Every structure is written in structure tokens, then in C-alpha cells.
Amino acid sequence: MVSWLLLAISTISIFSDVTTASASDQCLGTDQRSLLLGLRNSLVFDASESSKLLQWDQSADSWSGVTCKDGLVVGLDLSEESISGGIDYSSNLFRLEFLRSLNLAFNNFNSLAIPSGLANLSRLAHLNLSNAGFTGHIPVELSRLTKLRTLDLSWTWLKLEKPNLRSLIRDLGELRELYLDGVNVFAEGSDWCDTLSSSVPKLEVLSMSYCSLSGPINTSLMSLANLSVIQLDGNDLSTTVPSFLSNFSSLKTLSLWGAGLYGEFPHEIFSTNTSNP
Ligand SMILES: *[C@@H]1O[C@H](CO)[C@@H](O)[C@H](O)[C@H]1NC(C)=O
Ligand SMILES: *[C@@H]1O[C@H](CO)[C@@H](O)[C@H](O)[C@H]1NC(C)=O
Ligand SMILES: *[C@@H]1O[C@H](CO)[C@@H](O)[C@H](O)[C@H]1NC(C)=O
Ligand SMILES: *[C@@H]1O[C@H](CO)[C@@H](O)[C@H](O)[C@H]1NC(C)=O
Numbered sequence: 506m507v508s509w510l511l512l513a514i515s516t517i518s519i520f521s522d523v524t525t526a527s528a529s530d531q532c533l534g535t536d537q538r539s540l541l542l543g544l545r546n547s548l549v550f551d552a553s554e555s556s557k558l559l560q561w562d563q564s565a566d567s568w569s570g571v572t573c574k575d576g577l578v579v580g581l582d583l584s585e586e587s588i589s590g591g592i593d594y595s596s597n598l599f600r601l602e603f604l605r606s607l608n609l610a611f612n613n614f615n616s617l618a619i620p621s622g623l624a625n626l627s628r629l630a631h632l633n634l635s636n637a638g639f640t641g642h643i644p645v646e647l648s649r650l651t652k653l654r655t656l657d658l659s660w661t662w663l664k665l666e667k668p669n670l671r672s673l674i675r676d677l678g679e680l681r682e683l684y685l686d687g688v689n690v691f692a693e694g695s696d697w698c699d700t701l702s703s704s705v706p707k708l709e710v711l712s713m714s715y716c717s718l719s720g721p722i723n724t725s726l727m728s729l730a731n732l733s734v735i736q737l738d739g740n741d742l743s744t745t746v747p748s749f750l751s752n753f754s755s756l757k758t759l760s761l762w763g764a765g766l767y768g769e770f771p772h773e774i775f776s777t778n779t780s781n782p
């Protein structure tokens with residue numbers, strides 16, 4: 506059993522390319538402001554738990570959770586706002602077409618499906634629905650978000666069957682970070698390795714713990730040369746730890762706890778320059 510976690514990957518700011526300060530009136534165009542207010546009014550959320558939405562106001566000069574650039578909303582972080590609904594097909598959210606980053610993590614969308622209108626946000630580079638409470642199948646429409654660099658659907662207990670992993674990520678060739686922990690991935694054998702290596706060549710972070718993956722880990726994974734994080738805990742890989750894992754020259758975190766691995770841990774892996782950054 507391998508329990509080995511070198512952590513502390515420097516947190517890559519998802520807003521690195523846009524203003525980090527929360528948006529002020531001056532930055533937001535009038536139409537964008539009314540879209541936001543319309544969105545706020547349609548959302549179902551627990552006001553006593555909200556720290557951002559509650560502050561949005563036509564007269565306010567600070568829009569908490571909103572990032573803007575040239576008058577346009579380019580980032581929206583509504584994580585941990587106790588939102589439980591109110592995003593239907595006609596939601597203003599899908600009219601914020603300049604969004605590059607959307608975070609709805611840690612909300613309470615209990616048993617609602619991920620809204621397919623997200624596909625309208627074609628400029629999205631970062632989508633975070635971690636722990637948002639969505640359930641059911643991952644909508645195939647997400648596969649049209651071809652500019653995605655970060656996709657976090659972790660701990661949502663979603664199903665990835667129709668579409669399957671391949672049809673979801675086939676066109677997401679820009680992906681750098683993929684978090685699907687806890688998603689039930691219906692993949693046969695080591696198909697998932699082949700799918701990843703042929704679809705997302707630029708991948709740096711692969712986090713698929715508790716995904717019901719089976720093994721063995723196929724060497725095709727080696728073509729993802731820039732992988733720096735591999736987390737596959739809680740799967741049933743039923744194999745020995747493949748020594749080719751030591752060939753990843755950028756690997757910093759390897760976590761395979763309870764992944765159904767047996768045999769000796771290949772000493773080559775320790776001898777690579779896996780430094781703790
Ligand atoms: C998608 O965006 C277009 C253009 O901004 C808008 O007209 C349309 O209503 C949006 N669709 C949805 C589902 O919100
Ligand atoms: C998603 O959002 C949550 C809450 O803000 C955060 O903890 C997590 O690191 C984010 N995921 C990514 C990939 O940035
Ligand atoms: C891997 O990373 C290097 C250095 O950042 C970069 O030049 C190269 O293009 C990346 N390879 C892929 C396949 O993205
Ligand atoms: C790895 O994948 C290749 C191509 O998909 C296949 O030919 C090979 O048999 C696989 N190896 C194992 C050990 O499953």
C-alpha cells in the first residue's frame with residue numbers, strides 16, 4: 506500500500522491573467538451590472554450564509570466575487586454562498602458571455618443537474634463545480650467548452666457514462682488541470698489512460714480519486730509528459746506500481762492510497778528529482 510503525498514503545489518491563481526481586486530462600479534458597464542442584479546434576484550440562496558451576493562447592489566461600488574476587465578464581467582466566484590437553485594435555462598448567468606472563470610464550488614444544488622446552458626459561456630477557461638451538490642449525468646454540452654484549462658467537478662458524485670470520459674474531453678485539448686474525484690467514471694479496463702493521453706496532451710494535474718477506475722495503468726499515460734500531479738486514490742487498479750511512473754520528469758505529487766496496488770514500490774520513483782516545491 507502506497508501512501509505518499511508530497512503536497513503544497515503552489516496554488517495557481519485561477520485569476521492570474523485578470524484583475525484580482527473585486528470589481529468596482531467604474532469597471533462594470535451598466536448592462537453587465539443589470540445582468541448581475543438579475544442573476545442575484547433569480548438565485549435561491551440562504552442570505553444568512555451569503556457573504557458576496559448579499560453585497561451586490563446597484564449603488565455599491567464593490568461587487569464581491571466579481572472580476573471585471575474593460576467593463577465586462579470576466580470572473581465570477583460564487584463559491585460557498587449557500588445557493589440551492591435558480592439557474593434555469595434562461596438564467597442571466599449564461600448571458601455573461603465574457604466569463605473566463607466561473608466558480609460555483611461548495612453550494613447546495615441538491616439533486617439538480619448541471620445546467621447545460623454553461624455551454625453558452627464559450628470563453629470559459631476555468632470552471633469549478635467542486636462540491637456544488639449537482640447530481641446526475643455530466644451534460645455533454647460541457648464538451649463544447651474547448652478553451653477550458655481547468656475543470657473541477659470533484660466530489661459531486663456525478664456520473665460520466667453518457668457522455669463518457671472520451672466524449673467529454675475529446676475536444677478539450679487545452680486542459681491543464683482535471684479534477685474528477687468522486688465522479689463515477691464508467692470506463693472499461695485501462696481505457697481511461699488511452700482516452701486521457703489522446704485527448705488532453707497538455708495535462709499537468711490529473712486528479713481522479715474514487716472514480717471506479719480499473720487497471721492496469723497503461724504506459725500510454727506516459728505521453729502526458731507534463732504531468733506534475735497524479736492522484737488516483739481509492740480506485741481498483743489491481744496491479745503492481747508501474748515503474749514507468751518514474752519517467753515523468755515533472756512529477757511532484759503522486760498519491761495512490763488504497764488504489765488496489767500491490768507488490769514492491771519501484772525504487773526508481775524515489776530517485777527522480779521529485780522535490781517539494
Ligand atoms: C446564450 O447567449 C446568447 C448571446 O449572448 C443569448 O442570446 C442566449 O439567450 C444565451 N442562451 C442562454 C441559454 O442563456
Ligand atoms: C474550486 O473551488 C474551491 C473553493 O473555492 C477550491 O477550494 C478549489 O481549490 C477550487 N479548484 C480549483 C481547481 O481551483
Ligand atoms: C510541457 O511544458 C513545457 C514547459 O512549460 C512546454 O514548453 C511544453 O509545450 C509542454 N508540453 C505540452 C505537450 O503541453
Ligand atoms: C496499453 O494500450 C495499448 C493501446 O491502447 C494496448 O495495445 C496495450 O495492450 C495496453 N497495455 C496493457 C498492459 O493493457
Ligand SMILES: *[C@@H]1O[C@H](CO)[C@@H](O)[C@H](O)[C@H]1NC(C)=O
Nearest residue numbers: 724725727748749750751752
Ligand atoms: C522509462 O525510462 C526507462 C529508462 O530511461 C526506459 O528504459 C523505459 O523504456 C521508459 N519507459 C517508458 C514507458 O517510456
